[in-house]
Amino acid sequence: MGSGGCVGFFDRFRRSAPQHQGPGPATGVVAGQPAPAWPHATTPRQVGPPVPAASQQAIWVPAGQPTTVAGYPIPGGLLYVGKHLTAPNGRAEPALIDPMLRIDRNRPDWDGSGLDYWPSYATLPASSRAAYLTWLADGRRYGAVPIGYVFLFFYGLERRVLVDMPNDRALRRELPAIAAEVRRLLAIYGANSSFRSYASRLLEVLELIGAAESDVSEGQPPELVPDRWPIPMQLRLALGKFAASGTPVPAAWARAWAWYLPSLYPRTPQTRCPEEFDHLFVRRYAERFKDGFRVRPGKARIEVTYRAASAGIASANVRLDLPDVVELAGPARKLTELVDAVTDDLDAYSRWLGRNPDGRGSLAAAAVLPAELLDQQAGQVDALRAWCDARLADETHVVVDAADLIAFWPTAQPEKMTKAEAVSLAQLLGRIGVGVEPDVRLGGSTLSAGSAVLFRTTADAPHTATPAYTAAATLLHLAVAVSASDGTISDHEQHHLTAHLQAALHLTAPERTRLQAHLRWLAVTGVKLTGLKKRLDLLRADQRETIGDFLITVAAADGVISPEEVTSLTKIYKLLGLDPNLIYGRLHQQVTGPAASSAAAPPPAAGPVVVRPAGPAPAGYTLPPAPPAAHGSPTQGNGQRVPPGASGVVLDEDVIAAKLAETAAVSALLSTIFTDEEAPAPQPATMPAARPAEPTGQPTTQALVPGLDAVHSELLRSLAAQPRWTRAAYEDLAERHGVMPAGALDLINEVAMDAAGEPVVEGDDDIVINDYALQELVR
Structure with missing residues (x-):
């Protein structure tokens, strides 16, 4: 091993080294003479009697035992000292320190110029032996030493593990000490890629041999370090033992497995928010696999082929009868699916942290956290949860002062939140099981001073408005405007409003809950009808007719039509561009049936128009019998033929589906008519209705x-x-x-x-x- 260009080894110690005086070559120092003084050398603590320098027979100096070579007190042990020791290749063992060889302590080879590619102590120049013994005497700790000296010591560790231990099982008790020394050297000299490679591989061999002596699966999994290759042998061994024994893989080991899995590269959420990722991974792992999943062993076994750094040793193959399961396709697929799901759920939080690196722990950060991690948050989230619980108690929904809710968001203005703040607050409330109306995510206005409605939600509550919900909420606005024109909205009217919309549009249970809260909010705050004219001008005539018919149905729900309701209907009909003279006939048709209706009606009377005497509301409306068909079987009003002998009402599902599609599409276009902003001027080229309707017969499934x-x-x-x-x-x-x-x-x-x-x-x-x-x- 060469010096690797590390010029100037121990330059700072040159002044302290004894210098040769006078002419002639420097004389060598023979064994037994005092070693030169070294300022940074420490006197080793004696652990038992020192091992004497061997003169003939080579000995292994155990870990922790000091020895002396040529006057150099060498602490720590873990080296061979003596006269004769043969390497496996038949030559002299390169790591053996022969105390009888000449040492030139007057001119130590601090630069490592005397080192060749495969150094051997026996063939080193005397000056290089002096530098090597000095490094050993200092505790093998000087970071700028030429790497060849480090390798020369390392050769002895290789020999002990690969040559001596296979012939003497009792020597395995030395494994922990040797492994500790390799790790210590790796921490000091690991910047050298060659040494790092050999030392890391030797550690794998040590772990593999040690696995037969202990159960690594009982300990902690390896630390998740940025360098994910090679896969830690500790992880391979533990997973192999889990597989061999049929033991489920614990969550902590599965997490390490996912990190070091070569085919699964960690995305940004893993590295930007590792603590949150670990918590969520463990929770999701427990939900999906309970105590962990079992791995079926394959045919592959854990083994390491080690090519030694020492020229005296060729290579060694270490193999255990444990399955190697790290890269099995089945478990890798399960881990990949889980990691991808956790990563996706943390993506919004990760991106938020990227823009707000100091915002961890705030309410805004909690708003984009998955709900399972909110119990990791304290303080503000707990305060918000307690406030909501105190007001809701056992109520389905409750009216609160919106200003009190806004106050929890420190960045918000006292009177009104921005749209982004309102979205974040609604997300956070949803994560603690609470909904709010209005909700800007579902087309509502942003929270501002006044009233708001809180209600309980479930995990499957929608975060965006479906076309069906948009239809219900939009038509509800107009219906409330008519129903509230007499000053109140009766319970019967409220029930009719929500029941009609829920049934007609097939709303889900969470959507029904929100619609009830939305109605409560509308009833408390009222509906603004200003600024609608320009927006309503954008609608087609058939769309206006549909809205007008629905409002008539709502107005007649309680059986009594007041002058105020007729006035409000007249106003909205005018806004819609419909003929107000049609109102009376349609109202009459609603409460008496189609046979008694007429297209027009007389002017309104001075007092209320009583269409039905006061009394208990009927349980339902009886459908009039269908008129007989001209030929064949009778038909329903919807055009569907009634089979002979059948009774009751037979509904045409195609007609119903088409009607629902029309209602959802129209209401989606109406979703902006109740905004607070000024209405845009009519522009025919931008009219939503100008685009031909898709002939699908189904409402669009894309949320707004x-x-x-x-x-x-x-x-x-x-x-x-x-x-x-x-x-x-x-x-x-x-x-x-x-x-x-x-x-x-x-x-x-x-x-x-x-x-x-x-x-x-x-x-x-x-x-x-x-x-x-x-x-x-x-x-």
């Missing part, structure tokens, strides 16, 4: 992007299909979606600035998609 209507949500998702668009390609895309190119980009970027603080669409000529802002919008 918070802050965007259905058309612009679809446009954004289309843009996300590729990272860059030419200006011409984008204009074609905008035309297909029925929007004005420039106006659509402005709207999308405005929403992105509120949600992410960055535009999602950038560039002048070509359009470039900002991936970070896109992920914040489309989750």
